[in-house]
Every structure is written in structure tokens, then in C-alpha cells.
Amino acid sequence: MSTLTPAEHQKSGPARSTSPTALNTGSRRSRFGKIGGKSRMDPTRNNTAAGIAAWLLALLFAAPVLWMILTSFHSETDAATNPPSVAANLTLDAYKEFFGASSGVIPWPPLINSATASILSTVLVLVLAIPAAYALSIRPVKKWTDVMFFFLSTKMMPVVAAVLPLFLFAKTAGALDNIWFLILMYTSMNLPIAVWMMRSFLAEVPVEILEASQIDGAGLLLTLRKIIAPVAMPGIAATALICFIFSWNELLLARVLTGVMAGTAPVFLTGFVSSQGLFLAKVCAAAVVISLPVLFAGFAAQDKLVQGLSLGAVK
Amino acid sequence: MTTATARVARPGHSAPKTSKNARSRERALAWARRAPLLPALIFLIIVTQLPFVVTLIISFLNWNSLRPDQTGFAGFDNYVQVLTNADLRQAIFTTIILTVSVVLASLVIGLGLALLLDKKFIGRGLARTLLIAPFLVVPVAAALIWKHALLNPTYGLINGVLTWIWSLFGSNTPPQPDLLSQAPLMAVIVSLVWQWTPFMMLILLAGLQSRPMDTVEAAQMDGASPWDIFRQLTLPHLRQYLELGGLLGAIYIVQNFDAVFTLTSGGLGTANLPYAIYQTFYFANEYGLASAAGVVVVIGTIIVATFALRTVFSLFKKEAAR
Numbered sequence: 001m002s003t004l005t006p007a008e009h010q011k012s013g014p015a016r017s018t019s020p021t022a023l024n025t026g027s028r029r030s031r032f033g034k035i036g037g038k039s040r041m042d043p044t045r046n047n048t049a050a051g052i053a054a055w056l057l058a059l060l061f062a063a064p065v066l067w068m069i070l071t072s073f074h075s076e077t078d079a080a081t082n083p084p085s086v087a088a089n090l091t092l093d094a095y096k097e098f099f100g101a102s103s104g105v106i107p108w109p110p111l112i113n114s115a116t117a118s119i120l121s122t123v124l125v126l127v128l129a130i131p132a133a134y135a136l137s138i139r140p141v142k143k144w145t146d147v148m149f150f151f152l153s154t155k156m157m158p159v160v161a162a163v164l165p166l167f168l169f170a171k172t173a174g175a176l177d178n179i180w181f182l183i184l185m186y187t188s189m190n191l192p193i194a195v196w197m198m199r200s201f202l203a204e205v206p207v208e209i210l211e212a213s214q215i216d217g218a219g220l221l222l223t224l225r226k227i228i229a230p231v232a233m234p235g236i237a238a239t240a241l242i243c244f245i246f247s248w249n250e251l252l253l254a255r256v257l258t259g260v261m262a263g264t265a266p267v268f269l270t271g272f273v274s275s276q277g278l279f280l281a282k283v284c285a286a287a288v289v290i291s292l293p294v295l296f297a298g299f300a301a302q303d304k305l306v307q308g309l310s311l312g313a314v315k
Numbered sequence: 316m317t318t319a320t321a322r323v324a325r326p327g328h329s330a331p332k333t334s335k336n337a338r339s340r341e342r343a344l345a346w347a348r349r350a351p352l353l354p355a356l357i358f359l360i361i362v363t364q365l366p367f368v369v370t371l372i373i374s375f376l377n378w379n380s381l382r383p384d385q386t387g388f389a390g391f392d393n394y395v396q397v398l399t400n401a402d403l404r405q406a407i408f409t410t411i412i413l414t415v416s417v418v419l420a421s422l423v424i425g426l427g428l429a430l431l432l433d434k435k436f437i438g439r440g441l442a443r444t445l446l447i448a449p450f451l452v453v454p455v456a457a458a459l460i461w462k463h464a465l466l467n468p469t470y471g472l473i474n475g476v477l478t479w480i481w482s483l484f485g486s487n488t489p490p491q492p493d494l495l496s497q498a499p500l501m502a503v504i505v506s507l508v509w510q511w512t513p514f515m516m517l518i519l520l521a522g523l524q525s526r527p528m529d530t531v532e533a534a535q536m537d538g539a540s541p542w543d544i545f546r547q548l549t550l551p552h553l554r555q556y557l558e559l560g561g562l563l564g565a566i567y568i569v570q571n572f573d574a575v576f577t578l579t580s581g582g583l584g585t586a587n588l589p590y591a592i593y594q595t596f597y598f599a600n601e602y603g604l605a606s607a608a609g610v611v612v613v614i615g616t617i618i619v620a621t622f623a624l625r626t627v628f629s630l631f632k633k634e635a636a637r
Contacts, residue, residue, distance in 0.1 A: 047434040047435065047436055048436070050431050050434040050436060051434070051436025051437060051438075051439075053431055054428070054431035054432060054434075054436060054439070054442050055436075055438065055442055057427075057428060057431070057446070058441075058442040058443075058445040058446045059445065061445065061446050061448070061449055061509065061512070061513070062445040062446070062448050062449070063472075064449070064457075064460055064461070064464070064465055064472075064509065065448045065449065065452060067460075067464060067465070067472050068452075068456075068460045068464060071464055079470075080469075080470040081470060081475070082469060082470050082474060082475045082478050083475045083476070083478040083479035083482065084470075084472055084475035084476070084479070128354050128355040128358060129355060131351030131352070131354070131355070132351060132352045132354075132355035132356070134351050135348060135349065135350075135351040135352035136352065139348055140348075141345070141348050141349050141352060142345070147352065147356070149624060150356075151355075151359065152624065153620065153624070154359055154363045154364070155566075156566050156616055156617075156619075156620040156624075157363065157367060157613055157616065158569065158570045158589065158609070158612045158613065158616055159570060159589075160570065160572070160588070160589040160592045160593065160609055160612060161367060161370055161592075161609035161610065161612055161613045162363060162366035162367050162370060162609075163366075163592075163593075163609075164370060164373065164596050164602060164605055164606055164609065165365075165366035165367075165369035165370055165373070166366050167596070168369075168602075169366075184362065185362070187358070187362075188358065188359055188362035188363055191355060191358070191359055192359070195355060245451075248453065249453050249454055249455075249573075251454070251455055251572060251573045251576070252572040252573075252589065252593065255576075255593075256593070256597065265453075266453060266454075266455040266456075266573070269453075269455050269456060269459065270455060270576070270577060273459065273463070279463075280463055280464060280470070283459055283460070283463050283464070284460065284464060286456070286459075287452070287453070287456035287457075287459055287460055288456075290453050290455075290456050291451070291452045291453045291456050294451050294452070294453055295448070295451045295452070298447065298450070298451035299444065299447075299451070302444070302447065305447070305517060306517045306518060306520075306521045309514060309517065309518070309563070310518055310521075310559060310560075310563065311563075313559060314518055314521045314522065314556065314559065
């Protein structure tokens with residue numbers, strides 16, 4: 001049987017028209033009547049072939065990461081062999097080298113700069129984005145959709161189109177190589193994403209309960225604490241983790257706007273590779289150390305990662 | 316609307332006075348609603364819109380910071396140069412090829428992975444976690460790993476594995492390709508596809524899991540083949556997710572700087588526009604030219620973004636209409 005009969009087409013008709021409801025995530029309705037989701041009926045065939053294929057591909061995709069971790073625990077001579085020496089002795093030498101055992105170049109200042117820039121910009125983003133998201137969902141302003149799309153459109157403008165004026169401004173104002181200027185840049189970079197994410201989380205606050213609490217005369221603070229916060233907290237956490245990741249990863253702005261004092265970990269990493277001698281294990285160790293915060297944050301936010309990356313459009 | 320509400324609210328003899336009061340009260344209320352929004356809005360306008368206006372102005376100036384005496388109005392000269400300068404024109408082509416190929420390849424692979432992960436098998440959660448890992452490596456670190464640990468022609472993992480496989484068959488002459496110097500753009504594309512496939516996979520997997528299973532089961536019961544189900548039911552349902560993933564991916568990949576900067580330093584035809592612009596103002600100090608190129612990127616992005624916004628909007632308006 002190769003094609004669906006007309007009757008089956010008809011059957012698929014209404015189902016297709018319900019799919020936008022499932023897509024329509026973050027709506028208040030979706031709390032009450034969720035279509036799809038994990039509890040759906042699954043064809044319970046245990047797909048061995050699919051499982052094997054998925055595992056092989058998963059290992060292939062993870063291989064560079066696993067290889068990076070393994071190599072970081074090898075000595076430099078074992079790291080650069082052809083064919084690869086998988087079972088070589090493990091050692092912490094590369095990490096010791098990365099932290100300046102023989103060169104004396106200590107990576108702590110850039111790591112601390114990255115942490116400062118990422119954490120403080122994330123805090124600033126949340127301080128600005130949560131009230132904004134409140135004014136776009138719970139008590140929406142008129143034309144709130146227009147405002148949402150303005151936020152989104154700023155995210156679509158390539159950073160590189162604005163980086164020269166920012167560089168010139170920083171140079172004239174003496175803000176070059178100043179971590180605070182970078183923090184402000186990261187705040188603006190992540191603010192649109194955070195507003196979109198936070199709005200989609202706040203839209204899940206059940207409107208009936210909000211209205212009931214207002215009729216009962218609950219003050220704003222009480223409403224925020226008792227009704228909005230419990231629903232919004234996981235969303236705030238996910239938003240914070242994703243903003244943290246984006247700030248931690250950023251290279252172009254950091255490269256242009258910082259130097260010796262305020263250079264971040266990615267900038268340090270680009271200048272880390274020397275062309276002489278064996279360095280592969282050290283590079284791997286550096287990559288592992290610098291990626292660890294992102295790996296932790298990403299796996300912590302795993303469940304909300306899609307919703308964040310798709311700006312709340314997909315759950 | 317303000318007056319209408321006021322009229323309804325306060326009919327009677329003192330209408331003009333109270334309606335004025337009501338109107339100002341309403342206005343105050345509207346501002347109270349807007350107040351939480353304003354800090355974010357104003358901050359964003361200052362930090363993102365003002366610099367772009369400045370870029371626009373500089374793009375019409377003849378301005379090289381090494382020759383300050385020659386600064387002056389240049390008209391469209393910079394734009395003409397962007398479109399005629401061989402390097403910058405090459406950068407435009409590179410950007411298009413890079414973006415289109417990375418987005419398409421990662422969408423196709425991501426779709427395949429999402430379809431596999433949608434099935435039940437042992438250790439699915441762990442396999443999913445492993446598949447997300449590439450997206451959670453700092454991009455600069457990922458590029459460095461690709462350059463030195465994987466693609467290096469003498470001791471990189473890829474050539475190492477080739478040597479090992481060939482030696483299993485008793486051969487001493489395994490192929491040892493050098494992607495970084497033979498096909499550097501391909502090297503950049505491969506590393507970016509590796510990083511962005513998990514992104515596409517996650518979005519498409521979310522799409523698959525929101526698929527109404529009852530129709531699929533009905534089709535299965537009626538004897539439809541898996542291919543029919545995929546083509547007639549799954550793919551139409553996934554369309555919006557494919558568009559969303561593709562367009563969001565395109566917006567990020569057009570702006571990519573890290574991979575080009577780290578893997579090839581823009582050499583051998585791999586310089587995309589962000590990298591070329593960075594070079595033009597940071598090293599060549601051609602501020603006017605760099606700004607014009609920046610404006611060209613923005614125009615290109617606006618074209619892509621118009622479609623992106625439409626897709627996001629179609630997902631969004633159902634919600635807004637509630």
C-alpha cells in the first residue's frame with residue numbers, strides 16, 4: 001500500500017489542525033490541555049535497529065568531545081601520535097601546564113573576567129527582562145506584540161555592524177579594556193532573548209488565579225511571591241543559564257573591546273596556541289577547563305534548552 | 316478607546332469634568348503598565364540602535380584612522396568598493412555558501428537524529444545527552460579542537476583513525492587528507508555542522524514529540540508504510556519547526572566569527588563578512604569601508620530576518636490572539 005486513501009486524508013485533516021495547538025506553547029491554555037508531551041501513547045516496539053544507529057551516531061558526534069577530554073589527560077608525546085594512542089597512561093601534566101606550571105602564564109585573570117562578565121551581565125539582563133516580560137504578558141501594554149518584535153529584531157542585527165561605533169566610543173570614553181563596558185554589551189546582546197524567554201514562561205501563570213487573588217485584595221508583592229514566582233522560577237533559572245552560556249562563549253566583542261586587563265577566557269584561548277613544540281594536550285586541557293562551566297550550565301538547563309534557544313516558540 | 320471607556324464609566328451631568336479625570340487616570344494607568352518595560356526598551360535602543368545609526372553615518376565617510384587629514388564625505392564610494400573589492404565580494408559569497416550549507420546540512424542530519432531519538436531504545440536519555448554535547452563546547456575551544464586535535468594532517472584524530480583502519484588490513488599507505496589546507500572552507504563547514512546539528516535536532520525533536528500520535532496510529536492500522544507516514548503526516552507537521560530551526564540557525568551562522576577566526580584566520584577564501592569587516596577596521600583601519608560592509612550585512616540579514624520574523628510570528632500570533 002503506497003498512498004493514503006481519501007478517508008485517511010480526512011482522518012488526518014482534523015489532527016493536522018490540532019497540531020498548532022500543540023505548537024502553541026507557553027499559552028495559558030497549554031497548562032490545562034496539553035496535547036502531545038511525554039505521556040502520549042508510543043508505538044511500544046523496541047526499535048533495536050534505530051537504537052543501534054542512534055547510539056553509533058551519538059558516539060560519532062560526541063567523539064570530538066570525548067577525544068578532547070581523553071587527550072587532556074595524556075602526556076604531550078602520547079597526545080600527538082598517529083595512529084592515536086587511546087590507551088596511553090593518564091596524567092594531569094597538561095592541566096598543570098595550563099595553569100602555568102612551567103610558563104608562569106596564569107589563566108586565572110581571564111577566567112575570572114569571563115565569570116565576572118557572564119554573571120554580572122546575566123544579573124543585569126534578569127533585572128531588566130523580568131519586569132519587561134511582566135509588562136508583556138501578565139499586565140500587557142497595548143501593542144505588546146510590536147514591542148516583542150522590536151526586541152527580536154535587535155537580536156537579528158549582526159554584532160559586527162555595530163562593533164566599530166562601540167569600539168570608537170569605548171576608545172574616546174576610555175572604556176576600552178574595561179570589563180564594565182563588556183558587561184553592558186553582553187547585557188544588550190542577551191536582553192532580547194531573555195525577554196522572549198521570560199515572556200513565554202510568565203505566560204504560563206494561570207490568569208484565573210491571578211484574577212482571583214486580585215479580587216481577594218492580594219497586593220502586588222504577595223501576588224508576585226505566592227503566585228508568579230513559583231511558576232516563573234524554573235523559567236528564570238533556565239533564562240539565566242542560557243544568558244550565561246552566550247556571554248561566556250562570546251568572542252568578537254571581547255576581542256575588539258578588551259585587551260590585557262579585561263580579556264576573557266575565549267580571547268585568552270585564541271592567544272594560547274603557540275606554534276612551537278608539543279602543545280596538543282595543553283590545548284585540550286584548556287578547552288576542557290573553559291568549556292566546563294558551559295557544559296554544566298547546558299546540562300542543568302537541558303529540559304528548557306529548546307524553549308530558550310527557540311525563544312520560547314517551541315517547548 | 317480611552318474616551319469610550321470613560322464615557323461608559325461615568326455617564327451623567329458632570330460628564331466633561333470626570334471624563335477628563337478618568338482620561339488622565341487612564342493615562343496614568345497606561346504609563347504604570349508601561350513603566351516596567353521602559354528600562355529594558357530604552358537600554359536596548361541606546362546600546363543597539365544608536366551604534367547602528369553611527370555605522371550608517373560612517374559608511375558615507377572617507378575615514379581611515381591612519382590618514383586623519385583625508386577624512387571627508389565619500390557618498391556611495393564605500394558601497395561601490397564593497398561590491399567591487401575582490402576580497403569583500405569574495406567574503407559575501409563565502410558568507411552565503413557557509414550559511415546555506417551549514418544550515419541545510421545540520422537540518423538534514425538533525426532531522427535524522429531527531430527521528431531516531433523519537434523511537435524508544437535502551438539508553439535514549441544518555442544518547443540524547445551525548446548528542447547535545449557538541450553544542451555545549453565553547454565555540455572557540457571547539458574550533459581549536461577541530462584544528463589541532465582532529466584535522467591536523469600528521470597527528471589529528473581523523474587521519475589517525477584512517478591509519479589504524481588501513482593497518483588492520485595490512486596497508487602502510489593510508490589516505491592522509493589535509494582538509495585545512497586542501498579545502499579550508501569545507502573544514503569550517505564541517506566543524507560548524509557538528510556544532511549546530513544538536514540545535515536543529517532539539518528543535519525538531521520537540522516538533523516530533525508534539526505530533527498527534529492518534530493519526531499516526533490510525534494510518535499504521537490502515538496499513539500505511541512508514542515512508543508514507545513520514546511524508547504525509549510527519550513532514551507537514553514538522554514544516555514550521557524546520558523553518559524555525561533553519562532561520563534561527565541562519566541568523567546565528569551569518570554572524571559566525573569564532574570558527575573562521577580560529578580555524579583558518581580567514582585565509583584561502585574562508586573569510587566571511589564578519590571576519591572581513593573585523594579585518595577592515597581593526598587592522599586596515601578603514602572605518603568608512605568597514606561600516607559600509609556592515610550595512611551590507613545588515614541589509615542581507617534583514618532579508619533573511621523578514622522570513623524568520625514571519626515564521627516566528629505565525630507560531631506566535633495564535634498565542635497573541637488568545
